[in-house]
Amino acid sequence: MPAVLAHEPLIRLVAFLAILAAMAIAEIAAPRRRREIPRLVRWSNNLGLVIVDTLALRLAFPVLAVGVALSVDAHGFGLLNWLDVPEGMAIVIAFIVLDLAIYGQHVAFHAVPALWRVHRMHHADLEIDVTTGLRFHPIEILLSMAFKLAVVALIGAPAVAVLLFEVVLNAMAMFNHANLRLPEGIDRLLRLVVVTPDMHRVHHSIERRETDSNYGFNLSVWDRLFKTYIPQPKAGHDRMTIGLPLFRTRRDLWLDRMLIQPFRGNADAGASTPPPREREQHLSS
Template sequence: MDFEQFVLANEPAIRLGFFLGVFAVIASWELLAPRRALTVSKTLRWASNLGLVVLNTVVLRLLFPLAGAGMALFCAEQGWGLLNHFQVPMLIAIPLAVVAMDFVIWLQHVMVHAVPALWRLHRVHHADRDFDVTTGARFHPFEIILSMLIKFATIVVLGAPVVAVVIFEVMLNATAMFNHGNIRLPAALDRVLRWVLVTPDMHRVHHSIEDDETNSNFGFNLTWWDRLLGTYREQPHAGQIGMTIGIRDHRNPQEVARLDGMLLLPFRGEIKNYAINRRSFMDPPREE
C-alpha cells in the first residue's frame, strides 16, 4: 500500500482525530477565557449545532461514501485534471492544490451571500446569535451537499492529489473551529497571523448583524483573498464586545438555536437585504 492509498484508507480516522483534538482545545479555551458573554443557553446551542454536525456527517457518508479523497484518487487513475495532465511534481502539486481549493471555497462563500436562494441556506450559519467553536460547523445539510459538489468539480478540474485533498479538509475543519472560537489572541499575535490565517476577531466581523460587516472577511483559512479582492474589514464599528451577532430578521432562540428551527429556516420569510447586491449602503445617493 503506497502513501496515497494509506491516506485514503484512513481518511475518516485522520479527519475525526484532528476534529476532536482541535475541538477539545478551542472548547477548553472558551471555557477558561471566553472573549464574549453568551446570550443563548449553551446547552441548547451546542446540542443543536453538534446535532447538525452528526446529521451532516451521516448525509455526506451516505451520498458520497469516498468523499473528496476518493474523487481525487479516481481522477489520478483516469489522468483527469490540470495537475495530472501536466504531471506536476507532488512537492508543487500539493501546496498548489491546497491554495487553489481555498480560493474556490472563498468564491463559494461569496456566492452563497450573493444568490438569494443560496443565502436562504447559508443564513442557518449566520443566524446563530452567539459565536463559538460549534458555529464553525453549523451548516444546513443542503449547503453541505452543495459544498461537496463544488469540491468534486474543483478536484476534477485541478486533478488535486489525494494527500492535498485530505490536508485541505483537515485545515478547513481546524481553521473553521479556530476562527469561530469565542477566544481572544494577544493583539500583536492577531496582527501577525492575519497576514496569513483568519483569526477569531477577523472572522467575528463577518458574523455581525450589520450588512456591510457581514459581507466582508469571507475567508475561512487564508486571508489573502479578502485583502487582494477588497473585502477585508479590520474591526466592527461597535467593537468586538459591543457588536451584535446574528441576523436582524431571525432573533427567536426557538428558531435559530433549535435543530428543527435551523432545518426549517431556509423555507421561512422573505429575502430582503440578503447580500452584496441589495445592501442599502451600496445604493447611489439620491439627488436633492
C-alpha cells in the same frame, strides 16, 4: 496510495475531536465575549446538526473528495496531471486553489438569493463560538461538496492535498469561530496569513456591510486581494450584535427550526441588495 490515506476516517475524527476540545477549553480560559445563552442549548443543537450533515453526505455521495482525487489520479485526469506537475508542488498548488475556490463559493452564497436562503442559517446563530464553525445547513453541505468534487476533478488534486486541505479547513473553521481572546499583537501577526477569530467575527455582525466581508475561512489573503476585508466591527467586538435581523429567538436555535429556516421569511441577496433595516428583537426564551 500513501499509508496516511488508509487511515483517513481516523485522521479526520481525531483531528476534529482534538480541535473541538482545544477550542472549547481555550474559550473557557480566555473568552472574547460574555456568554448569554447556555452552552447546552446551542451546543446540543449545533452538534446535532453535524450528525445530520454527516448522514446527508454519506447518503448523497458514495465517494467524497479524497475518493474522487484517487480516481482522477488513477485515470490521469485534471490539469495538474496533464501538466505533469511534481507531487510536492501539486500538493501546494491544489491546497491554494481549493482555498480560493471555497472563498469564491462563500461569496456566491451571500450574493445569490437562493443560496443565501440556505447559508443564512449559519449566520442566524445568536452567539459565536467553536460550534458555530460546524453549523451549516445540510443543503449547503451537499452543494458545497458537489462544488468541491468538481474542483478536485478539474485540477487533478492529489489525494494527500485534498485530505490535508479538508482537515485544515475544518480545524480553521472551528478556530476562527471560537469565542477566543488572542493578544492583540498575536492576532495582528496571525491574520497576515490566516483568518483569526477577531477577523472572522466581523463576518457574523448583524450589520450587513460587515456580514458581507471577511469571507475567508483559512488563508486571509483572499479578502485583502478582492477588497472584502474589514479589520474590525464598527461597534467593537464586545458590543457588536451577532446574527441576523431574522430568527432572533432562542427557539430558533433548535435543530428543527434551523432545518426549516431556508423556507421561512424573505430571501435577500448580498451587499448589492441589502435588506431593510429592522429593529433588533430581544432574545426570548
